[in-house]
Amino acid sequence: MKRWQDPSWAEEMKLELDANLMMAPPLAPGAGISSADLDRLSPRLTAIQQKLESDREAGRLPFLTVPYQPGLVQEIKKYVRGVKGWVENFVVLGSGGSALGARALQTALNPPSFNLLSRTMRKGFPRLFVAESIDPDGFQALLELVDLRKTLFQVISKSAGTAGTISQYLIVRDLLKRRGGNRKESEHLVVTTDPEAGNLRKIIRGDGVAGFEIPPLPGGRFSILSAVGLLPAAMVGIDIEELLAGARDMDRRCRDKSLWKNPAALGAALAFLACGEKKRTIRVFMPYVDALSGIGDWFARLWVESLGQRVDRQGREIRTGQTPVCALGAANQRSQSRPPLEGPADGLFTFVGVKAYGATLPIPAAGPPIEAWNDLSGHSLNELIQSELQATRLTLARVGRPSLLITLPRVNPFTVGQLLFLLELETYLCGQLLEINPLEQPGVEEGKNLAYALLGRKGYENSIQDWEPFLKTESRFII
């Protein structure tokens, strides 16, 4: 029996949401949220949940169903077993959510300097590199660092239209042809793309490259629990079965119709009231756990791309969304709490803590001549970081800045799976409360087309004319 199949273990590993410092009181009225505010929202949430269930049944919300794919898990595990013997480096070529998902899982569930560990310490799993950037120096340095003969590249693009990822793929394919070694070029590639359409699918069919499917999800931001995130996770030895079990456990909790028993509904309602109604413009996600920093970057993108929208479903201009800020406590607490404490900024903070870290580090006695430091001795680094977290939350609360606290009992695949699913569903439900479609992606094409036009791509010449007034530069404004 796996540990997550034991109900008492699963209960012990239950993620907890603490809304006390979101509420008024203790926060000043107007700053915090009252129980009455929440009661008022309850019928709308019930209706949204009903719609959600019918959309789920109709297969319109694949991000809710990806955790229920035992077949995919077995397929991925089989693939990893097949290549593990020779792969020393696994390189993800992908942009946006695709890249952030792999990095979030690796940071959360493997040791911090995984790539510096010996192969034995890595239990034979390869080092992981995520090549999101198209900086030529960064990409070149990576290609020089890895021995291509022992390197496997995962190419991730749903539409196969992302210029950066495709360019990286073309550069890598060319190098693989000239690398030497006794494996076919196609063995060094694994493609994750649309099940049917797109040019990457042609490559799977034509060149015999291994392939995994991206379900019909919007952008890459809801794809972390699909093959997009699961393949790299399994590749570096993360227990993806436990990860998905955690996600399913959160899904079960989030089907509850009562707001105060449903973490995603409660999180969405609080975020909607704090940000949507009270017009807070910043959403800070701040774990006091090093391992969760990558999940912060992933969530920032999920939140802003889903909820930053100019018009609602009826086409009315509403301009929703917050600027996402990821920070790491206790390291960044002083700079991140400065604007709300002293400056003008108003934000909603989500803190993430753990009940227990893996290690306990007692602070030894200072001894003479530094008696002043003996106040720290007898405590541990664990107590110190916990008191920093609480102090930050309290100082924010007193000036009327609400914060939500998510606590994981420990960091492991089961609790991380819960957290990821919770954040996805909360984002989706918050979009429904805002009356927008959080699965849409407006405003992206314009920038993409302009970049193509500036690159001189055929068929895009005309689009550049609109920008003429901004393209003229006056040399007196350049120093």
Added chain:
Amino acid sequence: MKRWQDPSWAEEMKLELDANLMMAPPLAPGAGISSADLDRLSPRLTAIQQKLESDREAGRLPFLTVPYQPGLVQEIKKYVRGVKGWVENFVVLGSGGSALGARALQTALNPPSFNLLSRTMRKGFPRLFVAESIDPDGFQALLELVDLRKTLFQVISKSAGTAGTISQYLIVRDLLKRRGGNRKESEHLVVTTDPEAGNLRKIIRGDGVAGFEIPPLPGGRFSILSAVGLLPAAMVGIDIEELLAGARDMDRRCRDKSLWKNPAALGAALAFLACGEKKRTIRVFMPYVDALSGIGDWFARLWVESLGQRVDRQGREIRTGQTPVCALGAANQRSQSRPPLEGPADGLFTFVGVKAYGATLPIPAAGPPIEAWNDLSGHSLNELIQSELQATRLTLARVGRPSLLITLPRVNPFTVGQLLFLLELETYLCGQLLEINPLEQPGVEEGKNLAYALLGRKGYENSIQDWEPFLKTESRFII
């Protein structure tokens, strides 16, 4: 002759500031800044510059004079030569600006995976680790990763009162006593602290530990060009003489009384008009150069801690400051430009580019069956990232979001020195325009004292009473 002593090389390496997309026109009036706005500010800036010169002469602004310390440079280089033979790992124990400075210089001026390179590839210089976080798991993993017998720890704290750094020091000192090896415990430590005061100075005196001085700078945020940043930089082989030469070159340019010839004065004036007067609440720093991401994190903290202030010099409540956001182009451009393009957010963007990357990566032909991709062939990854940068700036400009573009001819110690000095001085001057003291640090003590009180430190018991209303938690708000 060093290359930076050659005037024609120095001229070629001159950092450039492009303010075209800050101005109206081309931006809409109200969104951009007019020449008249700047002219109006000019007399105030002249007066500020005069005051700056007299403060500099009186030794009140050490961040301006740190680049002029040939003695310190020689002392650091001598120290590095002395330990280089045996040090395999150099670990910085420091918080805030101290930690960010070391990381910024390492990321900017060494290859991206420096710690993964062999000792030969690192030219015999040690691996660098920056232990800013006090997460027990993160710190424990680091201490297990490095061989203590070959590890040197730099302890950075001006006041020796930072609980996190001191706790790390006590843990490390205890481990060093039990490590084995044939070097004295004191040889594994180098302390950077106040020249006279504080408990760390006592350790230098009492235990014979090597020590460097932190000049009287506020917090750690202005300390990157002092021993705080120079020692770790020299330790990993960065040419600190060239770095300081770049800083001095920028200092020379920034003494010009004409706004349009003085990068720091121009930058400060534009930021003041865009943020201070037009109340923009977000300051985005976004290099399209992987190597400069660490400088973004460092600058974010410099900006917010210097300018996020509740009251001005006269004690009037003004609540200045922006929430700092660091992002990396092209990777984060889509998520970072979403709130200004679609949502409500209003920010000032500073983009940083380079004229030339070190590497050039041509995009090879796609060939059949994927003719569609051939539009990319013939171009390079370099052209692609440059057109992404321009497209992002243009789409922002059209919706009235101003951006400043800083261009480095290349990334090297001389240009990085210019950039760091420019950002420090711009921040300082912007504070003067806001009529605040950017070297102060209000609002920090409250949080620190509360953390101590929560930890049960003697003498802090009373301060906890003020927080009672926020310490009561209702279990019905926890799910």
